[in-house]
Amino acid sequence: MPPLSEHHSSKFVKMIYIGDSGTGKTGSLASLAAAGYQIRILDLDNGVDILAKYVRKECPDKLSAIQYETRRDKYKITPGGAMVDGSPKAFVQAMELLTKWPDGTVPATWGENTIFVLDSLSALGKAAFEWAKGMNPTSKDPRQWYATGQKALEDVLSNITGEAFATNVIIISHVQLQELPDGSIKGYTNALGKAMGAVIPRYFNTLLLAESSGSGESVRRHIRTVPTGMIDLKSSAPFKLDKSYPLGTGLATIFAKLKETD
Numbered sequence: 001m002p003p004l005s006e007h008h009s010s011k012f013v014k015m016i017y018i019g020d021s022g023t024g025k026t027g028s029l030a031s032l033a034a035a036g037y038q039i040r041i042l043d044l045d046n047g048v049d050i051l052a053k054y055v056r057k058e059c060p061d062k063l064s065a066i067q068y069e070t071r072r073d074k075y076k077i078t079p080g081g082a083m084v085d086g087s088p089k090a091f092v093q094a095m096e097l098l099t100k101w102p103d104g105t106v107p108a109t110w111g112e113n114t115i116f117v118l119d120s121l122s123a124l125g126k127a128a129f130e131w132a133k134g135m136n137p138t139s140k141d142p143r144q145w146y147a148t149g150q151k152a153l154e155d156v157l158s159n160i161t162g163e164a165f166a167t168n169v170i171i172i173s174h175v176q177l178q179e180l181p182d183g184s185i186k187g188y189t190n191a192l193g194k195a196m197g198a199v200i201p202r203y204f205n206t207l208l209l210a211e212s213s214g215s216g217e218s219v220r221r222h223i224r225t226v227p228t229g230m231i232d233l234k235s236s237a238p239f240k241l242d243k244s245y246p247l248g249t250g251l252a253t254i255f256a257k258l259k260e261t262d
Contacts, residue, residue: 010163010236011112011259012112012163012165012166012167012168012169013115013168013169013170013206013236013255013258013259014160014161014168014169014203014204014205014206015169015170015171015204015206015207015208015258016121016170016171016173016189016200016201016203016204016206016207016208017170017171017172017173017207017208017210017251018172018173018174018175018187018189018190018207018208018209018210018231019174019175019209019210019211020174020175020211021174022212023210023211023212023221023247024210024212024221024247025119025172025210026045026047026048026050026051026119026172027050027051027053027054027247028210028223028247028248028250028251029041029051029066029117029170029251030051030054030055030058030059030248031058031248031249031250031251031252031253032115032251032252032255033055033059033062033065033066034058034059034062034252035252035255035256036065036113037065037113037114037115037168037255038065038066038110038113038114038115039065039066039067039114039115039117040066040067040068040101040107040110040114040115040116040117041066041067041068041069041117041119042068042069042071042094042097042098042116042117042118042119043068043069043070043071043119044070044071044072044090044094044118044119044120044123044124044127045119045120045122045123046070046072047119047120048068048070048119051066058248067101067103069097069101069102071089071090071093071094071097071127072090072123072127073085073088073089073090073127073130074086084130084134087134088127088130088131088133088134090127090130090131091124091127091128091130091131091152092131094124094127095156098156098159098160107165107167108164108165108166108167109166109167110166110167111166111167112168112259114167114168115167115168115169115170116160116167116168116169116170117169117170117171117172118160118169118170118171118172119172120171120172120173120174121153121171121172121173121189121190121191121200122173122174122190122191124153124156124191125149125153125190125191125192125193125196126192128149128150128152128153128192129145129146129149129192131149131152132144132145132146132148132149132152133145135148136148146192146193146195149192150191150192150193150195150196153191153192153196154196154199157171157200157203158203161203161204168255171204173189173190173191173200174190175187175188175189175190175209175231176188176189176190176194176197177230178194178197185230186230186231187228187230187231188200188231189201189207201232201234204234205234205235205236206234206235206236206258207232207233207234207235208223208224208225208233208235208254209223209224209228209231209233210222210223210224210247211224221246221247222244222245222246222247222250223244223245223246223247223250223251223254224243224244225241225242225243225244225245225254226243226244235254235258236258237257237258237260240257240258240260241254241257241258
């Protein structure tokens with residue numbers, strides 16, 4: 001059993017990055033491209049348009065440093081509501097991309113200068129639920145679909161946050177507000193159902209929040225690194241990071257500090 005004196009920080013950043021819709025999470029990835037990182041996005045939200053606009057404005061020479069693959073289930077409207085049109089495929093296709101990217105490279109071997117981005121965990125949770133439902137469509141208890149989907153989702157997080165997945169990771173997700181037994185409200189990472197909210201942070205050493213304040217032309221957006229009254233945040237370098245960073249450049253600054261050697 002090695003002593004703590006022999007411990008060294010990981011070369012890879014494994015981060016979960018949460019915030020309400022519209023707080024600028026996806027667009028803020030532009031600073032990482034500007035800093036020289038290669039970015040590979042598994043896009044389940046169909047939301048890379050805003051990132052393309054920011055990169056074209058701020059660092060157009062880095063457009064080729066970003067690749068994305070969009071995977072979404074196709075839905076149709078029925079008298080009973082929206083449902084997957086045909087067999088659900090998005091979750092399985094996402095797992096295939098995590099195994100091998102279309103260019104033939106293996107995400108688990110991309111290395112220190114590449115960042116794998118999952119946008120978003122909320123959408124992957126929905127895809128996992130549809131996959132689980134498709135695997136057992138005759139079940140009369142939806143809890144079975146939730147349990148199967150949650151287990152699959154947790155297995156994914158366990159894999160990509162492990163040292164064997166030798167690539168930097170950013171998981172983007174929304175915030176899910178839950179009322180606790182004492183009546184207080186707490187914000188958790190949104191994935192699939194309420195049960196996973198408290199489980200997901202266990203897999204990450206860094207959990208950041210994109211938030212905005214003000215409105216209209218006076219709106220201000222930033223990345224918060226310390227807990228709020230409702231949301232628990234953390235980082236693998238708590239003594240190196242400031243409490244917050246401007247959204248436009250914050251991720252690049254945070255990555256640089258997280259990657260500093262001890």
